[in-house]
Ligand SMILES: *[C@@H]1O[C@H](CO)[C@@H](O)[C@H](O)[C@H]1NC(C)=O
Ligand SMILES: *[C@@H]1O[C@H](CO)[C@@H](O)[C@H](O)[C@H]1NC(C)=O
Ligand SMILES: *[C@@H]1O[C@H](CO)[C@@H](O)[C@H](O)[C@H]1NC(C)=O
């Protein structure tokens with residue numbers, strides 16, 4: 104099992120592979136693994152890690168195509184395809200490096216259809232698709248699928264193509280500000296994850312605001328979105344606000360918590376969470392309860408109000424807004440979530456605080 108991680112600032116990719124109980128080290132002699140140019144991250148026991156590729160420009164979304172090629176979106180540049188020499192374990196290096204799409208507007212989102220023959224990517228404003236040939240790593244002409252997503256501040260548009268429900272594409276659009284007052288109005292389609300049915304698109308171009316179905320709203324910036332491969336459950340990880348006050352007290356060092364949210368299923372079975380409001384900008388998840396003035400019986404993960412009024416208060420936040428399934432320390436900045444193939448584990452990357 105290997106996990107490829109992209110480091111936007113260091114422009115490097117790293118593979119971590121779990122070793123069996125009797126890990127064979129014999130490949131290390133012939134391995135010409137790259138040495139990290141940065142101080143290497145520490146690795147949990149049972150894992151090893153090594154860089155796979157250098158020379159990337161702001162790599163963001165990454166995936167494997169059906170031939171085992173890495174496709175990586177380089178923010179402000181396009182999509183690169185990397186075929187690999189694989190000598191086992193973490194001894195993986197680039198064999199061939201080829202430009203797949205050259206476009207400076209692409210900035211994060213990437214997805215492949217379950218048959219591996221349609222490639223999707225996003226800019227801040229639009230979602231595109233291409234017919235993709237995995238045997239050559241080349242694309243045909245692009246098609247615009249969704250438009251109308253432009254806003255300031257949070258400009259990435261994470262894409263998740265359901266593997267359970269073919270043709271259903273989820274798109275995550277963040278807020279236009281640290282605290283985006285506008286998004287209390289559901290018709291302002293920022294801070295939302297929406298689903299779009301590509302089976303029905305024909306020659307249309309969907310408009311993000313007027314088309315699609317709301318999977319969740321009140322999401323400040325849900326950059327990571329994933330589907331549990333066994334149940335089809337949809338989860339997101341959400342980067343929450345900075346510089347918050349409650350009742351005039353600065354609470355920003357240890358609140359609010361960052362979030363892992365549950366969004367229900369795409370197969371038509373309804374849950375209370377699906378289409379619900381997750382809080383932004385009125386309600387936030389508790390991390391350090393003792394740091395919150397008038398915390399009453401709040402506990403970690405419960406939603407609290409920052410500006411307490413008769414109508415918008417902790418009670419409202421708990422009854423009318425959906426609490427996270429997991430809460431992380433303030434400012435950990437989760438940016439992606441991936442499931443193992445059996446759906447029994449999820450992996451979350453964290454950017455970490457400023
Ligand atoms: C791919 O090749 C280009 C052109 O030689 C180079 O600038 C870039 O750094 C290479 N990228 C990777 C990931 O090897
Ligand atoms: C789509 O194709 C048009 C026409 O060739 C091109 O101008 C545009 O840059 C392409 N967009 C993307 C995202 O590749
Ligand atoms: C949708 O998926 C859930 C979880 O896997 C399952 O419990 C439910 O029965 C499914 N609904 C339909 C209509 O298939």
Ligand SMILES: *[C@@H]1O[C@H](CO)[C@@H](O)[C@H](O)[C@H]1NC(C)=O
Nearest residue numbers: 324326342343344345434436
């Ligand atoms: C995450 O939130 C922090 C503020 O807590 C902000 O500085 C950072 O830019 C955000 N990153 C993303 C990707 O939303």
Ligand SMILES: *[C@@H]1O[C@H](CO)[C@@H](O)[C@H](O)[C@H]1NC(C)=O
Nearest residue numbers: 282283284384385386409410
């Ligand atoms: C909370 O109150 C502050 C100070 O009056 C204001 O600047 C901010 O916009 C309010 N936030 C919300 C979500 O109402």
Ligand SMILES: *[C@@H]1O[C@H](CO)[C@@H](O)[C@H](O)[C@H]1NC(C)=O
Nearest residue numbers: 397398399400401417418421
């Ligand atoms: C504490 O919880 C109880 C029971 O859920 C509720 O009735 C009460 O209003 C809560 N108190 C505060 C201060 O939130």
